[in-house]
Amino acid sequence: MPEPAAAKVQFSLEEFQGPLDLLLFLLKKNEINIYDIPIAQITEQFLEYLALSTSLNLESVTEFYQMAAQLLYIKSRTLLPLPASDDDAWEDPRRELVEKLLEHQKYKRLAELLAENEAPLDWIYERKKPQPALPFAQGDEAWAKIEVWDLFQTFSKIMKGLSSERVLNLMEEVSIHEKITLVREILTEKESCLFTDLILNPQSVLEVVCAFLAILELVKAQTIVLYQSLLFGDIQIRRHSGGF
Template identity: 30%
Template sequence: MMDFSPAFDLELQLEGFNGPLDLLLHLVRKQKMAISDIAIAPITEQYAEYLKRMEELNLDIAGDYFVMASTLMLMKAKSLIPREKESFEEMREDLIFQLEEYEKIVAQAAELQKLHREAVRSFPRVYKEKIEKAEREFKVGENAIFLLVEHYARVIERRKALRPILIKPKPYTMKDVLSLLFGVFRKRKSTRFSSLTHQRERGFVVYLFVSVLELVREGSLKVTQTDTFSEIILQRRGVFTEEKQQQLIARFE
């Protein structure tokens, strides 16, 4: 079994693996084994133990690790069945080849890193300083102009969304509007809608219109209009008694 003493480097290694082969290579090296001498059964156990520990720590484990785990377990199972010996040897050879190839890749990747670190020690006359990294997504090709327009539209939209909407308190209430209507109809039987809205702002007109509709529904006003957008004539159908006025006002509060 694996040594899980405090000296074990689990903590340090958890984030550090770049895939199942990396983990496997690490386990082989820990055993101070040559890759070609890999012993499948113990490695399978250690590998599974590693995954279990990672799960216990609630670490996200990529599916790739489980694929390798099942391959290893299949190999281990085959190794125990005499008539599967050939198939097992084949799988083991494949794994050894894969690990050896991977070991080369790791070395080559490290070499590339070294070359890169050295190459960036010299600067060109100009280069897109930080933009190169931060604006990676804004990479355009042939359809550059469309993308540009799209991005521009998005910026505008965002600005619009960010712009605060000012809500000014209205200097009048529904009660005020109703009182005005009652005042008008105290003196006369009918009036034109436009005479009430003259020089009034839109909010007031809306309030007035809503009150008129309410009075029509309730039966105390009659409204006529001959054409779309033509003058609206308001006619009183009864007398607005004090009691009735209070009743109507209460309805809007």
């Protein structure tokens, strides 16, 4: 078994963006398939990392210990003998954890993409009158529900098509909070809106990124549901049944 905890070097849990981030680190470090996690090995290494942590942030540490408890629970379930009958009804106790890890992995990839476009965000972008539409493909009205990964692909295509030219101008700054408020206001009046409805200046990298991050936050909060009629087409935003 690979040596855990990097030769007993102390570290801070704040180096990881939550317990799922630490788990992904351990899987990568040990070259483990995310779909076939050796739960006993990973649980042992996870606990050793907690023991070596120098973190003092109580809230942060609590999250990690909650995950440790979940890992121990999953480990105990994997040690139980399989039922003699109803094999088809048996569910892998690791399934929910794997789904969470896959979702977290998607968000990490998205964060890496945004980091590549971080430099332009240090500038303030000038507000202009509406420009030509974003490079969306046109589709029919057969809207289908999409997931975060589909949203990520669409955003990636948009960013590739935007000009990287930066405009230094002391005009009103665009913020993620502003876009979240705009989405809420629109969906309070209507059942749905489009991503393009949130963009006043399609040529502004800052405005597009803020709108995208606002949507991402609302999706994570299970406040909205996203639909698309065509791959890379405009995104329709609807209120979640329990949202707002």
